Amino acid sequence: MERIIRYGQQDITQSDIDAVTTVLRSVNLTQGPTIPRFEQAVLAETGARHAVAVNSATSALHIACLALGLGPGDWLWTSPNTFVASANCALYCGAQVSFVDIDPRTYNLCPDRLEAKLASAQAEGRLPKVVVPVHFAGQPCDMARIHALSQKYGFRIIEDASHAIGGRYLGEPIGNGRYSDITVFSFHPVKIITTAEGGMALTNDDALATRLGLLRSHGITRDAALMSGASDGPWYYQQVALGFNYRITDIQAALGVSQIERLTAYVTRRHEIARRYDRLLADLPLTLPWQHPDGYSAFHLYVIRLQLDRLATTHVKVFEALRAADIMVNLHYIPVHTQPFYRQMGFRLGDYPVAESYYRGAISIPMHPQLTDADQDRVVEVLREALVQ
Structure with missing residues (x-):
């Protein structure tokens, strides 16, 4: 009997297994030092300033939208040729969704159609607050053109690069944030590298990075600079935003640290x-x-x-x-x-x-x-x- 050939699958090596078992034998299965190690490894590959690892790319899209202030009365536009999460993230925030048709050769969001739709939306007073270009199959969108349109029409950009870690645009790594506010990666098993389930949001904006970090973990902080009033003691923390439990574990991050080497x-x-x-x-x-x-x-x-x-x-x-x-x-x-x-x-x-x-x-x-x-x-x-x- 011939073996099953899958359209995509993970590659797990002994070094991956060793990395995960090392964490399993440690005291930190979650909220430990391996998560920032993984974030720093991705930053080293992309050249971005900040990375916030989470439990899925869907979670990363959600908190990216919230960090950019997307909410009721706002519009998010994305490609119709994508997984539903690229659109659902707007609905999680109470915003509305619309789509921009694709380029017939790249299958990515078409910048010509985007420009035409923006002109019409401006006349109607319905411009998007956020546009989510999706780097379909790993091929980058025309980000320079989309970024130029964002400067003209005033929208923010989340790159859905779930397919695209390791790719490049105009000679630079996808994820460096030159043409967007936030970039999202996926580490699902069929993707380029895996953490089993997992995702990440990258940004060059210090304030956005702080906001993303809060939203990842219940909106809770121990950072005195983010808290109001005096501390009650060394145990003290404050909830300063409505966040979620979107944390990735050290077990998953260890797999990511090992995988990204390849x-x-x-x-x-x-x-x-x-x-x-x-x-x-x-x-x-x-x-x-x-x-x-x-x-x-x-x-x-x-x-x-x-x-x-x-x-x-x-x-x-x-x-x-x-x-x-x-x-x-x-x-x-x-x-x-x-x-x-x-x-x-x-x-x-x-x-x-x-x-x-x-x-x-x-x-x-x-x-x-x-x-x-x-x-x-x-x-x-x-x-x-x-x-x-």
């Missing part, structure tokens, strides 16, 4: 796999991932799009044929505005036609550092057979 190797290997797919799939009726010259993708995903007008089969049949052969492909993403929850809010099919067209032919085929050449050959062989059925 970040460059992981991203390099993903590029090797992508280039090989490009060669092996070049003659098939597929649209392969296009890479903008301004970016260096982390290649979290390798998405093919079926050229359905050239095929006698269907999207579903190709997907099912791959799954039947134990090739666990996936689809990223069902456009958020088509979900029943968002349809109840008034969104309709046809609202964002480029994202909807993308969805009708997209398949994420296996992409992770443990993928072997033989695995790739099998993926391509099964895909080739499925396309000619």
Whole structure:
């Protein structure tokens, strides 16, 4: 029986296991020294000033929105081609959500459509307070253009870089914060590096970093500079904001510290796999991932799009044929505005036609550092057979 080939999976080494067991044998399973070690390791990779590790990228998005003051009466705009968390974070804050359709080549939020929508929103008095560009599949958005628009129209920027740690934009690391207020990373097992579950918010703004830190842990502080009035004693703390228990553990952080040592190797290997797919799939009726010259993708995903007008089969049949052969492909993403929850809010099919067209032919085929050449050959062989059925 041939092994299952998954679209994405973690790579756990003995050094990862040793790092985690060291913490398990220590006195600090959480709220200990390994969390700031992990934060500093990410800062060293990105060049940002502050990092706040949390229990998921969804939590990071939530506290990023709150730190920027998003609330009732405000609007957040994001891409429809993303996981629902990129939009849900606005609703957690009582704000409203809208979307900007995607670029047909990068599948990222389209800056031309963003500019047109901003001009219309300004005339209507409904400009967004926050825009969340999503670096889909690890490829960075056109952040310089989006940042220039933020200066003109007065919105804040949260980069949803859940797919993109280890990537670069205009030669600089994604996460350095040059073109945004806050950047969010994910460390879910299928991402570039993992902490099992986990996320992080990065910023260059001292006040935002303080706010993010408070929101991560109940809004509680022991910092005298943040408290009002005199301390009652060495046990004293104050709740100065309404925060959450979004803390990551030292166990998870230890895994992250170990994993990030292999970040460059992981991203390099993903590029090797992508280039090989490009060669092996070049003659098939597929649209392969296009890479903008301004970016260096982390290649979290390798998405093919079926050229359905050239095929006698269907999207579903190709997907099912791959799954039947134990090739666990996936689809990223069902456009958020088509979900029943968002349809109840008034969104309709046809609202964002480029994202909807993308969805009708997209398949994420296996992409992770443990993928072997033989695995790739099998993926391509099964895909080739499925396309000619």
